[in-house]
Amino acid sequence: MAAIGRDGNDQMFPVAWAVVEGENNDSWAWFLTEVKKCLLLNNGQGLAIISYETWGVLQSAEHRHCARHIYSHWHKTFRGDEFKQLFWKAAKTYSEQDYDDALVDMEKVSPVAVLAFKRHNPRLFCRHKMNIDTNVDFIVNNLAEKINGWIIDAWTKHILYMLEDIRTALMQGLAVKKMEMEKSSALLCPRIQKKLDKAKALAAQCRVIPSTATIFQVSHLMYSLSVDLEKGTSTCNVWDLTGISCLHVVACIFFCHKNAEDFVAKWYTRETYLKSYGVAIPPCVSERYWPKVDYPLAPPLLKLDLVDLGKIGSRTPSKILKNLVN
Incomplete structure (x- = not known):
């Protein structure tokens, strides 16, 4: 899981990432609660978040849905380039008047398409409905797709090597972006x-x-x-x-x-951008140079599915549990 933001140059800024057992409500709640505590976000005041999984953790944040995902569902019924243009025209408009004009154009082609569009709750993915206090007009979560593409090679590795590849890639990326901006003397990014x-x-x-x-x-x-x-x-x-x-x-x-x-x-501004990159990810030496400590770690508890255990045959659940304990 990852929390990704945008920096002052409209580029990806990694905030936090973690490995969990699966993409479920418990994992999302744990991840976002930890992010909330580490960044002192309180209830999310002043934030704009594009996600389907943050409602219970950051109640005061402005919650948005990814327009691209909504379009993929809407487009299953209303296909073709014309409908595609009409959808994004309505989603990307900044004013109420332009939004109304876009829906009028859509209605001329298909009144049913307008009804289906509104059922997805335009307040969550159309620009003209969004909070102006955050200065954020993004309606797609392509940041998540970008970070996934950036670390795709690491996914195939053992978890320790995967996390190390992600750490070094982000460490280098943050340092390079900061050094590039330091060369500029312009006021804006x-x-x-x-x-x-x-x-x-x-x-x-x-x-x-x-x-x-x-x-x-x-x-x-x-x-x-x-x-x-x-x-x-x-x-x-x-x-x-x-x-x-x-x-x-x-x-x-x-x-x-x-x-x-x-x-x-x-x-x-360049000044704010450099503040964002003011804290670097520290290097991590190889295992050879780690200090030797005597601190044994207990393994995590295993979750056993009793339905699956019943299919194992002569090995009964009680015997399996006994073997696991041993």
């Missing part, structure tokens, strides 16, 4: 700067009309929106949800002769 530069290029298409020193009406294409630089809000909801200035916000920032980088959330 590279991937975030790239998104902001794209918004800067599109900001020229906007017409800005001031209402106050911090509130503006922005006209873009056929629509007019409102931007409040002081409160950090925009009608399109992109800035609110992501913390990264959209083209409407950038147009207002340029109107005020200010730097767009100063209006991006602190999570995406």
Whole structure:
């Protein structure tokens, strides 16, 4: 099991991992309870989590479901590229108005598809419904798939060697990413700067009309929106949800002769990124250099399935238990 987050450069950041007996409720509860204690998460206030297994441990966190998994179920009935585009158009919209327009387009093709879409509870996987306080707009848990692909070769090994391979891979990965970022002198992380530069290029298409020193009406294409630089809000909801200035916000920032980088959330700055990677995974020497200690460990208790024991033949459960004790 693994808990994976995103760093300030929109990349994978490993938080915790563990080997358990199986993917069941007890294992998930144990794993997440340990993560909660180690990171002092309390009840999860201020967190956004994409998982199906965290409801009982982090009650105050914003719980999301992976849109890709929901799509795989929905798509079994509504197949084809057209339905695929309609699904992701509705899931990825940032505003209520764009979401409603997407459902109207879907209804024109199939009213039943809209009903099936809503039965999956859009609040859990559609962007426009999500909490803006976390500055997280992710609706898929591809982070888990990425870490699985990264350590896939380790899965085939004995548990001790598997864990060691995972540890060394992550140790090296964290160190390399930190050293690469230290070479930069930019205010923002590279991937975030790239998104902001794209918004800067599109900001020229906007017409800005001031209402106050911090509130503006922005006209873009056929629509007019409102931007409040002081409160950090925009009608399109992109800035609110992501913390990264959209083209409407950038147009207002340029109107005020200010730097767009100063209006991006602190999570995406180089300074915050380096803080995230400030603690490294320590190296572990081979067994030859371990200190010798006299501390015998008792093996874990075995779980015996009585139904399976009854199929073993002449060896009765009582004899097997006696042999195990011996």
